[in-house]
Amino acid sequence: AQKITQTQPGMFVQEKEAVTLDCTYDTSDQSYGLFWYKQPSSGEMIFLIYQGSYDEQNATEGRYSLNFQKARKSANLVISASQLGDSAMYFCAMREGNTDKLIFGTGTRLQVFP
């Protein structure tokens, strides 16, 4: 079974608008971490935001926020006030409590248009 599911292969958003990128996960662990990374065309992986399974509040980092719904096992990324430079691939990832490795979803390609 897929551990991390990103159902949106591609998304379009107009500049200055907000966009939500979906991510659902599957784990039986009580302790886990959820991550979002941005990958521009250059190929580097840029860390955006982290949510721990025990964190009661949704994580926020500047224009990025993570809509964490534990019962639904979803960890959607919300980007507010989109910018042209936000155009990139976005990956959701999970680290389960008993391992150190990250498991990645298939990614969502976001394109921001003027």
Add this chain to the structure above:
Amino acid sequence: SAVISQKPSRDICQRGTSLTIQCQVDSQVTMMFWYRQQPGQSLTLIATANQGSEATYESGFVIDKFPISRPNLTFSTLTVSNMSPEDSSIYLCSVEGQEPEAFFGQGTRLTVV
């Protein structure tokens, strides 16, 4: 946050040859990770490298094809051996810092012809 220098950034190699990718971190880290990202795909973990012990390989990856060295707490290499066009991918090294997130190098974009 850790700063990771990975090189080469890209290379074009002949099939049957080998390429060694280097990953240098600006601080001591216990674990280093090597990922592969095939064209249009997500990242897949190849192996975890601890200093002073053999790397731990994920299912589908073997030491003969992807030998890894970890001579100290700030450096690791991944070799892609006897390359074929199917090895054309981005290879990324990653480390964990004090914070929970993993930091990545800039990646090595490998094309095998």
